[in-house]
Amino acid sequence: MLAYTYIERGRFELRNKPKPVLQSPHDAIVRITLGSICTSDLHIKHGSVPRAVPGITVGHEMVGIVEEVGKAVSSVGVGDRVAVNVETFCGQCFFCRRGYVNNCSDPDGGWALGCRIDGGQAEFVRVPYADQGLTCIPDAVSDEQALFVGDILATGFWAARISEISKEDTVLIIGAGPTGICTLLCVMLKSPKRIIVCEKSPERIRFVREHYPDVLLTRPEECMEFVLCHSDHGGADRVLEVAGADDTFSLAWKCARPNAIVTVVALYDRPQVLPLPEMYGKNLVFKTGGVDGCDCAEILQLIEQGKIDTTPLITHSFPLNRIDEAYRLFERRQDGVIKVAIRNEF
Ligand SMILES: [Zn+2]
Numbered sequence: 173m174l175a176y177t178y179i180e181r182g183r184f185e186l187r188n189k190p191k192p193v194l195q196s197p198h199d200a201i202v203r204i205t206l207g208s209i210c211t212s213d214l215h216i217k218h219g220s221v222p223r224a225v226p227g228i229t230v231g232h233e234m235v236g237i238v239e240e241v242g243k244a245v246s247s248v249g250v251g252d253r254v255a256v257n258v259e260t261f262c263g264q265c266f267f268c269r270r271g272y273v274n275n276c277s278d279p280d281g282g283w284a285l286g287c288r289i290d291g292g293q294a295e296f297v298r299v300p301y302a303d304q305g306l307t308c309i310p311d312a313v314s315d316e317q318a319l320f321v322g323d324i325l326a327t328g329f330w331a332a333r334i335s336e337i338s339k340e341d342t343v344l345i346i347g348a349g350p351t352g353i354c355t356l357l358c359v360m361l362k363s364p365k366r367i368i369v370c371e372k373s374p375e376r377i378r379f380v381r382e383h384y385p386d387v388l389l390t391r392p393e394e395c396m397e398f399v400l401c402h403s404d405h406g407g408a409d410r411v412l413e414v415a416g417a418d419d420t421f422s423l424a425w426k427c428a429r430p431n432a433i434v435t436v437v438a439l440y441d442r443p444q445v446l447p448l449p450e451m452y453g454k455n456l457v458f459k460t461g462g463v464d465g466c467d468c469a470e471i472l473q474l475i476e477q478g479k480i481d482t483t484p485l486i487t488h489s490f491p492l493n494r495i496d497e498a499y500r501l502f503e504r505r506q507d508g509v510i511k512v513a514i515r516n517e518f
């Protein structure tokens with residue numbers, strides 16, 4: 173089968189590999205129908221994910237059809253259409269039982285697919301702990317609608333959940349990339365009084381303006397002043413930092429009102445400074461990143477009910493055999509790309 177493979181730093185290639193087989197009774201094999209490219213794939217390509225193993229098939233955003241299941245798998249069966257979760261988790265350990273599945277203490281737990289083990293930019297994928305890693309897609313939900321459920325939408329959903337948003341809140345979201353927009357959609361479900369999105373890219377600003385006209389938009393340079401003018405208590409009640417740029421962490425806490433919650437979803441390239449003397453008396457609560465991707469069934473229900481729609485994010489689509497082109501476009505952010513879908517045509 174075709175599999176997009178991490179060869180070495182700076183190089184991915186479409187290779188022919190054997191079809192995966194079950195390795196444990198908890199595994200399932202999924203025939204992938206639709207996949208996508210994530211910024212984390214680019215991080216692997218550029219060598220900034222040290223635990224990524226050369227030779228593995230990349231890709232961790234995908235949906236497909238269950239082809240085969242191990243004896244211990246009970247929640248999905250052959251022929252089921254499923255969303256694949258980016259995280260592998262056992263469901264049994266101390267952390268899993270409390271919903272902190274990102275911290276699953278199983279040796280295979282965490283972000284394994286498309287990083288430490290073969291992922292889904294391929295025709296088939298082996299999913300460990302399939303009872304946790306796969307979620308059936310309701311009939312009324314298309315592959316396109318379900319494509320981001322296991323990764324960036326799970327992230328946005330989790331970020332909105334842990335931010336404890338109420339109807340009186342002014343919520344500031346920093347960054348309107350794909351994960352920022354998924355976060356925005358999930359924050360919208362909480363119906364806060366105001367949502368302000370801070371973004372610098374003109375194309376992303378245009379995208380938000382076009383699709384979510386009720387959202388207030390600002391740029392990083394003017395963000396602090398804008399938030400002061402458009403909030404009730406001297407800053408945002410909730411700040412969700414999804415940008416991960418050099419100065420966006422400091423922007424996040426500076427825009428927060430005293431006693432606000434600042435949720436850091438972003439993954440930074442460099443250490444960030446927490447200047448405690450400067451923040452003294454502001455009494456902020458920080459919550460930090462690493463999605464607990466255990467709400468996929470609930471997210472799929474919300475999609476089925478028409479409450480979340482991420483399909484506008486899919487701006488481009490390529491068949492698997494042209495995935496090199498898809499990467500080039502995504503990496504260079506050409507042609508107004510937000511997300512690329514990778515189709516498997518059987
Ligand atoms: Zn991802």
Ligand SMILES: [Zn+2]
Nearest residue numbers: 262265268276
């Ligand atoms: Zn666990």
